Amino acid sequence: MLSEPEARELLHRAVSTVAVSGPPADELVRRGLRSRRRTHVTAVLGVAAAVGLVAVGSVVVSDIAGPADLPAATSTIATTNQAPSPSQGATTLPATRLVGMGPVAVTVPAQWGTNETRCGTPLEDTVVFEGNGVRSCFVSQRDVSSVHFGPISAWEPRSWEQRSTRTVDLGALTITRSGIGLHYEGPREPKYVFSVGVVTVPSADIAMWVMSTDQTVVRQILDSVQAVPDGYVAIPLSGLVEQADLEVVKKQVRRPGLSDGVLLSADPPLGSVVPRGSTVTVRVSTSSTQANADDQLIDYVHDLAAGSTTPPNNIDRPYLPVTLGLGDEVVRVENLSSLDRGASWLILRDHFNGYSGPFSARDYLATDPDTWAVTDEGQQFCPWGRADDLPGFEKDRRLTIEPSKLTDCTQWWAVDVYVDNSGRVNALSLNLVEP
Amino acid sequence: MDTGVEIDYAAYVRARWDALVRSALLLGCSRVEAEDVVQTALLRCFTSWAKVQASDVPDAYVYRTLVNCLAKSRRRRWWQETPMSPLPDGQVDDLAESAASRATVLAALDTLTEQQRAVVVLRYYADLSERQVAEALGIPAGTVKSRLSRGLDRLGRELSDHGVDARQDEEKTC
Numbered sequence: 001m002l003s004e005p006e007a008r009e010l011l012h013r014a015v016s017t018v019a020v021s022g023p024p025a026d027e028l029v030r031r032g033l034r035s036r037r038r039t040h041v042t043a044v045l046g047v048a049a050a051v052g053l054v055a056v057g058s059v060v061v062s063d064i065a066g067p068a069d070l071p072a073a074t075s076t077i078a079t080t081n082q083a084p085s086p087s088q089g090a091t092t093l094p095a096t097r098l099v100g101m102g103p104v105a106v107t108v109p110a111q112w113g114t115n116e117t118r119c120g121t122p123l124e125d126t127v128v129f130e131g132n133g134v135r136s137c138f139v140s141q142r143d144v145s146s147v148h149f150g151p152i153s154a155w156e157p158r159s160w161e162q163r164s165t166r167t168v169d170l171g172a173l174t175i176t177r178s179g180i181g182l183h184y185e186g187p188r189e190p191k192y193v194f195s196v197g198v199v200t201v202p203s204a205d206i207a208m209w210v211m212s213t214d215q216t217v218v219r220q221i222l223d224s225v226q227a228v229p230d231g232y233v234a235i236p237l238s239g240l241v242e243q244a245d246l247e248v249v250k251k252q253v254r255r256p257g258l259s260d261g262v263l264l265s266a267d268p269p270l271g272s273v274v275p276r277g278s279t280v281t282v283r284v285s286t287s288s289t290q291a292n293a294d295d296q297l298i299d300y301v302h303d304l305a306a307g308s309t310t311p312p313n314n315i316d317r318p319y320l321p322v323t324l325g326l327g328d329e330v331v332r333v334e335n336l337s338s339l340d341r342g343a344s345w346l347i348l349r350d351h352f353n354g355y356s357g358p359f360s361a362r363d364y365l366a367t368d369p370d371t372w373a374v375t376d377e378g379q380q381f382c383p384w385g386r387a388d389d390l391p392g393f394e395k396d397r398r399l400t401i402e403p404s405k406l407t408d409c410t411q412w413w414a415v416d417v418y419v420d421n422s423g424r425v426n427a428l429s430l431n432l433v434e435p
Numbered sequence: 436m437d438t439g440v441e442i443d444y445a446a447y448v449r450a451r452w453d454a455l456v457r458s459a460l461l462l463g464c465s466r467v468e469a470e471d472v473v474q475t476a477l478l479r480c481f482t483s484w485a486k487v488q489a490s491d492v493p494d495a496y497v498y499r500t501l502v503n504c505l506a507k508s509r510r511r512r513w514w515q516e517t518p519m520s521p522l523p524d525g526q527v528d529d530l531a532e533s534a535a536s537r538a539t540v541l542a543a544l545d546t547l548t549e550q551q552r553a554v555v556v557l558r559y560y561a562d563l564s565e566r567q568v569a570e571a572l573g574i575p576a577g578t579v580k581s582r583l584s585r586g587l588d589r590l591g592r593e594l595s596d597h598g599v600d601a602r603q604d605e606e607k608t609c
Binding site: 007012023 | 445448449452453456457460461466470477478536537540541556559560562587588590591592594
């Protein structure tokens, strides 16, 4: 018989050399917090699924009920009652929303994002529209839930579908719905096991699949599938958005590394079910032509600050005015031709955002442009928000020049360049930060 | 849960992760399964971390959760293990000798009943006292003693059948 010390020694020695991966403490805290939220979300989805069934019913009888029963024309459809009646007690249920593609929609928690992915891999709980300018790279899977929309060819059929898929009629819309299968990924060991279910709309060439490590989430989202109500439309992908019955406002955004015309986001988000005729603002990566024009413009601004007297003649009119600003405040107007003198840039002010004056955007614009990041929306490097537009220049395009790298947010600066449709610089505004 | 509790929880995970995974190995898991089941157990503890902290011996609470999760995962295994390509069990940095020794010890542990094995591992690897083992497994202290006695007896016989002796092994490594 082994003695106690011998047993202790044997057991310890037997496993002492086993390689154990590092303790995933932060990951467990994150998942723990998420799991607590998910418990809540699951409860919400239970309600959402029930409401979804009601919504399907309302589609079936919509000829009788009419569009008056649908939400107000300016809002997307939120499907969960946010103001429970007294009989429901004090619990307030978080909102859920309808998201869809073409004629089909499902209910997801309202806090889910849209296309929260990197290299095609969901980073947060999200709705994903497939084939939207994903770059070729790899990011390992995370324990998040996602609903994917795309053409049927984007869905890779699984063997278990054959025996579990059935046809379902949603009023006039015929869909197929699979059971729920399991999905692993990874070259070695599966870190996560996802439950997966898929719905297809053969008549519209649409597939929608749901993935989650929580099977209940998959089941309840699948249960919420419904036809998009009459008079409503699911905001579609770029290229199709103009064809839908929507008013589209397009904003171009510089995103180095992205191909031209990639739809970056929409407001309301892609897939939101909105009344026909609603206004949708979409952000699209700039075309290469636009990017080249921007590069010229940035070079011009740099040359201007460096005292160059030969700016490109296609955008220079020496007599035209340029407004100088600090943050969102107009300070004064100078002639373009006068900006070749450093003194013309100076803004005398005792104090601005924690810095003592005088201030000059020229100090920053004369630095090496290779160290700049130029974007339409600011990089949001640091926690503070972006300043409001300079008054009077809201209709201009606002290019923001910032340092591309920062080690300390107190070193941050930005110069907003306001440019009109003809490429003319109307205003330059310096932004500094409260230390 | 406030930040202080999360910090305390994360510190516990960092301190006990290796020991918990190795305990799960001794309880009969593969390495992959061991890490999974420990993660599951720790996640479960996260939601009741206040109870863990309030208990006399947090380790006993966590080990109890681990043993329960392991039992549950074994009950569910029929559907969880969907066929895949074989999963490599990362032992590349093991010395051949220690791997062989481990295989022998694990094989000997395999001959114990599940209950004996849990008692032996919690007592002699997790270093819980007999009272804490009893608490962790929800059994009387007397049952712990009897299972330990039978377990050690069986383990000793199995190891001597394989020519393994704890003291000889110790001498070799010295």
